[in-house]
Amino acid sequence: MNDSYEFRTVTHFTAGAEGQPGQRVFFLQVGDETGHISVRLEKQQVRALAQFLRTVLDDLPAPPQSDAQPVPLREPAIAEWVVGQIAVGVAEAEAEVVLVVDELLPDDDDDDDGLDEDIDLLDSEGDGARIRAHIDVTQAARFVATSDELMTRGRPPCRLCGQPLDPTGHACPRLN
Numbered sequence: 001m002n003d004s005y006e007f008r009t010v011t012h013f014t015a016g017a018e019g020q021p022g023q024r025v026f027f028l029q030v031g032d033e034t035g036h037i038s039v040r041l042e043k044q045q046v047r048a049l050a051q052f053l054r055t056v057l058d059d060l061p062a063p064p065q066s067d068a069q070p071v072p073l074r075e076p077a078i079a080e081w082v083v084g085q086i087a088v089g090v091a092e093a094e095a096e097v098v099l100v101v102d103e104l105l106p107d108d109d110d111d112d113d114g115l116d117e118d119i120d121l122l123d124s125e126g127d128g129a130r131i132r133a134h135i136d137v138t139q140a141a142r143f144v145a146t147s148d149e150l151m152t153r154g155r156p157p158c159r160l161c162g163q164p165l166d167p168t169g170h171a172c173p174r175l176n
Helices: 043-059 137-152
Strands: 005-007 012-018 025-032 035-041 083-091 096-103 130-136
Touching: 005 025, 012 043, 012 137, 025 043, 025 096, 035 083, 043 083, 043 137, 096 137, 130 137
Parallel strands: 005 130
Antiparallel strands: 012 025, 025 035, 083 096, 096 130
């Protein structure tokens, strides 16, 4: 089991990627004055988190600065673990977002009894590692800008099916 982290005063919150388009490894970094953690996640998770934060920002007071510049990864970006679930809560009174990132755990079919349990993701304690971070609106806006810039550096989409184009070719399912 990996360590869990709580960041109440976040000074660094970003996503980034290393490698060539089509073979990039994506990272999420969160940190404060004492240090930071890097975890690995999927491109779709970065995109989904940014899209959700964009909708959350519409409901919160505007950040004091309007220039939401992308935030680079801190080097070296070495993943402590792989991200499974991401939960987001909003503390409107504090105008902040509470981000909970859980470690991806291997499936254990022996424990599956077929029952769904109602679990509060923001307060439950699992067996894996967890990051809980309190993000202000400026940091959320910068994450959205970083994600937007990160997505533009990927492979261009096929104009017919939307799947990424490979330099070696693309077998578009819409041409069948």
